[in-house]
Amino acid sequence: MKAVCLLSGGMDSTTLAYLARERGYKILALHFNYRQRTEEKERSCARTIARLLNAEEYLEVDLTYLSLFGKSSLTDHAIPVEPYDPEREGIPNTYVPFRNANLLAIATSYAESRDADAIFIGVQAQDYSGYPDCRPAFIEAFQRAIDTGTRSGGRIRLVTPFVNLSKRDILSLGLSLHVPYEHTWSCYQAEDVACGVCGACHFRQAAFFALGIKDPLPYRSEE
Amino acid sequence: MKAVCLLSGGMDSTTLAYLARERGYKILALHFNYRQRTEEKERSCARTIARLLNAEEYLEVDLTYLSLFGKSSLTDHAIPVEPYDPEREGIPNTYVPFRNANLLAIATSYAESRDADAIFIGVQAQDYSGYPDCRPAFIEAFQRAIDTGTRSGGRIRLVTPFVNLSKRDILSLGLSLHVPYEHTWSCYQAEDVACGVCGACHFRQAAFFALGIKDPLPYRSEE
Numbered sequence: 001m002k003a004v005c006l007l008s009g010g011m012d013s014t015t016l017a018y019l020a021r022e023r024g025y026k027i028l029a030l031h032f033n034y035r036q037r038t039e040e041k042e043r044s045c046a047r048t049i050a051r052l053l054n055a056e057e058y059l060e061v062d063l064t065y066l067s068l069f070g071k072s073s074l075t076d077h078a079i080p081v082e083p084y085d086p087e088r089e090g091i092p093n094t095y096v097p098f099r100n101a102n103l104l105a106i107a108t109s110y111a112e113s114r115d116a117d118a119i120f121i122g123v124q125a126q127d128y129s130g131y132p133d134c135r136p137a138f139i140e141a142f143q144r145a146i147d148t149g150t151r152s153g154g155r156i157r158l159v160t161p162f163v164n165l166s167k168r169d170i171l172s173l174g175l176s177l178h179v180p181y182e183h184t185w186s187c188y189q190a191e192d193v194a195c196g197v198c199g200a201c202h203f204r205q206a207a208f209f210a211l212g213i214k215d216p217l218p219y220r221s222e223e
Numbered sequence: 224m225k226a227v228c229l230l231s232g233g234m235d236s237t238t239l240a241y242l243a244r245e246r247g248y249k250i251l252a253l254h255f256n257y258r259q260r261t262e263e264k265e266r267s268c269a270r271t272i273a274r275l276l277n278a279e280e281y282l283e284v285d286l287t288y289l290s291l292f293g294k295s296s297l298t299d300h301a302i303p304v305e306p307y308d309p310e311r312e313g314i315p316n317t318y319v320p321f322r323n324a325n326l327l328a329i330a331t332s333y334a335e336s337r338d339a340d341a342i343f344i345g346v347q348a349q350d351y352s353g354y355p356d357c358r359p360a361f362i363e364a365f366q367r368a369i370d371t372g373t374r375s376g377g378r379i380r381l382v383t384p385f386v387n388l389s390k391r392d393i394l395s396l397g398l399s400l401h402v403p404y405e406h407t408w409s410c411y412q413a414e415d416v417a418c419g420v421c422g423a424c425h426f427r428q429a430a431f432f433a434l435g436i437k438d439p440l441p442y443r444s445e446e
Contacts, residue, residue: 061288065329068282069336097335098328101372105324106288112320113292138372145368149324149361 002056003118003159004028004111006103009045011204012122012162014184015174017053019161020120022177027055028114030107034063034096041191048183057114061106066096100133101142104158108146111156124162124170136163167207175213182216193218225279225339226382227251227330232268234427235345235385237407238397240276242384243343245400250278251337253330257286257319264414271406280337284329289319323356327365327381331372334379347385347393359386390430398436405439416441 003025005017021027029050033039043060050058100123107119123134132138143158150156162170174181186204187194194201196219208215226248228240244250252273256262266283273281323346330342346357355361366381373379385393397404409427410417417424419442431438 059291061291062285063288065284065286066332068284069333096332098332098369098373101328101368102325102332105321105328109289109319109321109325110292132374133372135371138368141364141367141371144364145324145361146321148358148364149356150321151355 001118002026002028002114002116003120004030004107004114004116005055005120006107006122007031007046007049008122009042009049009184010122010186010200011167011174011181011184011207012124012170014045014049014181015170015177015179016120016122016162017049017055018174018177018179020118020159021053025118025120027053028110028116029053029055029058030110031058031060032063032103032106033060034066034099037189038185038187038191041185045183045185049180052180052183059110063102063106066099066102069097098133100131100138104142104146108150108156112150112152115152117155118157118159120159122162122170123160124167125164134163136160139163167203168210171207171211171213175211185217190220193220195219196221224341225249225251225337226341226343227253227334227337227339228278228343229326229330229345230254230269230272231345232265232272232407233345233409233423234390234397234404234407234430235347235393237268237272237404238393238400238402239343239345239385240272240278241397241400241402243341243382244276248341248343250276251333251339252276252278252281253333254281254283255286255326255329256283257289257322260412261408261410261414264408268406268408272403275403275406282333286325286329289322289325292320321356323354323361324365327369331369331379335373335375338375340378341380341382343382345385345393346383347390348387357386359383362386390426391433394430394434394436398434408440413443416443418442419444 001024003020005020005027007013007017007029017027031043031046033043111119123139125135139158139160146156147154186200188198188200189195194217205215224247226243228243228250230236230240230252240250254266254269256266334342348358362381362383369379370377409423411421411423412418417440428438
C-alpha cells in the first residue's frame with residue numbers, strides 16, 4: 001500500500017505521516033511551497049521528517065501562483081498576520097482562497113500517476129472552523145471529484161483522521177507514535193523563534209499545555 | 224459580472240471566451256503552461272485572443288509540476304503522441320492525470336480572490352469521452368467542492384455549455400460569434416503546421432469539414 005502524505009512540516013501533517021506509516025503505508029511525501037512566510041523553515045522540517053520516516057519519495061511542488069492572487073496574509077507579505085483573538089468572528093486573514101483544493105488536486109494527480117491507494121491530509125475542522133476548505137463537507141465533495149475524475153475510479157481514498165480531532169488529541173496520538181516534534185514548525189510569522197501570538201502558535205501551545213508537556217520549540221516570549 | 228475563462232488557445236476555450244463576453248461578462252483570462260508539447264504556440268494564441276477580447280486581466284500560471292509525475296504523452300516528451308484511431312478503446316495517452324481538477328482549483332482561487340461570479344471551462348464529454356475529468360459527473364462534483372470549500376459559498380458557478388456539444392456544434396456557434404479561428408491552435412504534436420493525424424487535429428478537421436468550411440490553419444498534409 002502506498003499513500004501520498006501532504007507534509008507541510010507542521011505538527012498535524014507530521015503526526016499524520018507517522019500514522020500512515022504505522023498503518024502500513026509506504027510514504028510518498030509531498031511538500032508545497034506557495035511563498036508562505038515561513039516556507040524556508042517548514043521545508044527544512046519537512047525534509048527532515050521525510051528522511052526520518054524513510055519516505056519512498058519526497059517531492060516539493062512550487063505553488064507560487066497562489067501568491068499571485070493576493071488577499072492572504074500568509075502569502076501577501078504586505079498584510080500583517082493577525083494575532084489570535086478568540087472573540088473574533090469570521091475567517092482569519094491567513095486564509096488562502098481554496099488552497100486545500102489546489103493541494104488535493106496535485107496530490108491526486110501524483111497518487112494517480114503512482115498507483116497510490118490513499119491521500120493523507122491533516123485537515124482539522126475543530127480548531128480552524130473558519131477555513132471553509134477544512135470542513136468535512138468539502139472533503140466529502142472532493143472525494144466525489146476524485147471518484148468521478150480519475151482513471152482509477154474509486155481507488156484513491158482521502159484519509160482525514162484529524163478532521164474531528166482537537167490539536168490536543170492529535171498531539172496525544174503523536175506522542176504515542178514518538179513523533180519528533182522538535183523537527184516540526186507551526187508559527188505563521190517568524191522562522192527563528194516562534195512568535196507565540198499568532199493563531200498557529202496559540203493552538204500549538206494550548207495543546208502542549210493541556211497535556212502538561214513542554215513544547216520542544218523555543219518561543220519569543222521565553223527569550 | 225466577471226468570469227474567469229480558462230483560455231488554452233484552442234478552439235473550444237476561445238469560442239467559450241467569446242460566448243462569455245457575449246453573455247455580458249468581463250473576462251479574466253487564465254492560461255496554463257504545463258510543459259505540454261505545443262505550449263509556445265498555444266500561449267501565443269491565448270495572448271492574441273485575450274487582447275482581441277479586451278480581457279480585463281490575462282494571467283499565465285506555470286503548472287510545470289504536472290510534468291513531474293510523467294505518464295502522459297502531452298507532458299512527457301519521451302512518449303509519442305498516438306495518432307487518432309476510432310477503433311481504439313480506453314483513455315488516450317495524452318491524458319494528464321486529474322488535470323482539470325488542477326486547472327479548476329486554480330481558477331476557483333483566482334475567482335474567489337477577484338469576487339468573480341463564474342468560471343467558464345470548455346470541457347466537452349462527447350468527442351473526448353475517454354478523459355474522466357471531462358465528464359458531467361466530475362463537473363458536478365467539483366461544483367460541490369467549490370460550494371463547500373470557498374468563503375463565498377454558492378457564488379461561483381462553473382459554466383460548461385460545451386459539455387454535451389460536439390466539436391461541430393461548437394464551431395458553428397463560434398462562427399456566429401465571429402471567433403477568429405486563425406488565432407487558435409489544436410494540434411498536440413507540432414508548432415509550425417498542424418500534423419493532421421493526432422486526435423485533436425482529427426476532431427478539428429472533421430468539424431470544419433462537416434460545416435463545409437475551410438480551416439484557416441495550415442496542415443502538414445497540404446504542404
